[in-house]
Amino acid sequence: MFLNDKYETQMKKGVLDMLVLKLLENEEKYGYQIISELKEKSGERFTLKEGTLYPILYRLEDEQLVVSKWSEPEGKKVPRKYYGITQIGKQELLELETLWRDIYHNAAKIMEGSQDE
Amino acid sequence: MFLNDKYETQMKKGVLDMLVLKLLENEEKYGYQIISELKEKSGERFTLKEGTLYPILYRLEDEQLVVSKWSEPEGKKVPRKYYGITQIGKQELLELETLWRDIYHNAAKIMEGSQDE
DNA sequence: ATTATATACTTAGTAATACAAAGTACTTGT
DNA sequence: ACAAGTACTTTGTATTACTAAGTATATAAT
Numbered sequence: 351m352f353l354n355d356k357y358e359t360q361m362k363k364g365v366l367d368m369l370v371l372k373l374l375e376n377e378e379k380y381g382y383q384i385i386s387e388l389k390e391k392s393g394e395r396f397t398l399k400e401g402t403l404y405p406i407l408y409r410l411e412d413e414q415l416v417v418s419k420w421s422e423p424e425g426k427k428v429p430r431k432y433y434g435i436t437q438i439g440k441q442e443l444l445e446l447e448t449l450w451r452d453i454y455h456n457a458a459k460i461m462e463g464s465q466d467e
Numbered sequence: 468m469f470l471n472d473k474y475e476t477q478m479k480k481g482v483l484d485m486l487v488l489k490l491l492e493n494e495e496k497y498g499y500q501i502i503s504e505l506k507e508k509s510g511e512r513f514t515l516k517e518g519t520l521y522p523i524l525y526r527l528e529d530e531q532l533v534v535s536k537w538s539e540p541e542g543k544k545v546p547r548k549y550y551g552i553t554q555i556g557k558q559e560l561l562e563l564e565t566l567w568r569d570i571y572h573n574a575a576k577i578m579e580g581s582q583d584e
Numbered sequence: 585a586t587t588a589t590a591t592a593c594t595t596a597g598t599a600a601t602a603c604a605a606a607g608t609a610c611t612t613g614t
Numbered sequence: 615a616c617a618a619g620t621a622c623t624t625t626g627t628a629t630t631a632c633t634a635a636g637t638a639t640a641t642a643a644t
Contacts, residue, residue, distance in 0.1 A: 353530065354562055357481045360630065361570050362501050364477025366602075382621055388577070395573035402602055404622065409601090413470065413609055426609055428621060445471055445577060453478050454571055456512035460486050460505070461564060476631055477601065483631080499592055519631055523594065527631090545592060545639055591640070598633080603627090611620070 353462060360434055362396070368446040369396060376436040381407065389457055407433055415439035481511070485563040486515055488556055491533060495551040500522065524550055530578060532556035 363461055368394075381403055389397045410416040416439055421430045435443070486509075490501055498520055506514045527533040533556055538547045552560070 353559065354566060356629075357484070357563055357573050358570070359628090360481025361567060363480040363601055363630085364474045365574055367474070369574060371545040372577055380621080391577050392573040395570060395577070396577075399603065399605090400622070401606090401624080404624090405601080408623095420584055430621070432562070442470065446474055449471060449475055450478060450574075450578075453475070453482070453512060457482055457486060457567075458508070460489055460513075461567075461600070473600075476599090480630055482603085497592080504627090516632070516634095517593070518595080518633070521595090522630085525594095547592070578607095586644085588643075589641080590632085592630080592638080594636080598625085598631105598632105599626100600632105603628090606625085609621085611618100613618080614616085 356361065364404070365407055366396070366398070367410060368443065368450060370403070370410065371435060371443040371446070374433055374435040375440070380421075380430040380432050384433075393424065410439070413442075415442050423449060424445045482526070482567065483513070483519070483523055484527060485560065485567060487520070487527065488532060488552060488560045488563070491550055492557070492560065493554040497538075497547040497549050501550075512555045527556070532559050532560075 361414055367386060370384060373379060379387070381400065383402055384407075385398050386401070407416065407418070409417055411433075414436060416433045416435055418431050418433045421432055423429050486505060488499060490496060492505055492516045495502070498517065501524075502515050502517070503521055504510055524533065524535070528535055528550075531553060533552055535548050535550045
């Protein structure tokens with residue numbers, strides 16, 4: 351199953367950023383929480399290692415689509431870094447979803463023999 | 468529109484190989500023909516430059532999903548390299564489509580708030 | 585006849601990303 | 615005390631879409 355693993359990796363590219371933005375749409379979340387929700391809500395199809403997620407978050411922050419702040423640890427001693435979506439991030443999320451669906455539907459035309467679906 | 472261009476590039480990754488295989492499913496074709504059909508059938512969403520397509524074809528050939536042969540130029544003097552899908556290629560195409568749709572649907576679950584679609 | 589455009593294939597270099605792997609550090613369960 | 619889970623960071627690798635340039639022939643325009 352090596353070949354399919356390779357293609358799966360490639361097919362996820364670009365989509366992960368969109369999914370992370372989506373999870374932050376209504377609520378601030380921290381890294382590990384994002385990994386858990388992504389895994390659970392995607393039927394385990396999107397099961398990220400930390401080394402995959404955190405670079406995505408740093409990138410989104412560079413692009414000013416999210417902002418982060420460290421939590422003041424009250425009861426729990428482990429500091430957490432919370433990520434929230436920005437106004438720019440919300441707008442970009444809308445554009446990304448449109449783009450993503452458009453790419454899918456146009457590819458689907460070819461996969462179904464130039465038929466609209 | 469720089470950011471969206473970047474994401475569009477990423478979101479196409481992996482999908483192009485599948486689309487090229489699909490176009491070869493029923494008929495041998497040559498490079499330029501593939502570019503034309505891909506552009507036309509995808510509503511111009513997939514408009515490849517030669518420098519994008521040919522490396523894909525070489526890769527598919529390395530993976531033994533397609534085979535190529537030069538045409539004997541009879542009337543027309545320009546030699547063409549025709550690509551045809553192999554048996555392995557046909558099977559891989561089926562698996563790629565399944566994988567691609569699965570990734571899309573599981574991502575869609577997240578994009579629609581953990582709803583099945 | 586010369587120029588431009590289209591066809592047809594090739595190659596080198598760049599930017600970007602998902603992932604593996606390893607590391608640091610704290611907390612909880614046994 | 616030890617293992618396992620939580621939480622974040624960093625480095626290195628493989629892969630791919632794209633730009634750009636190059637080679638070459640055929641056809642249409644000036």
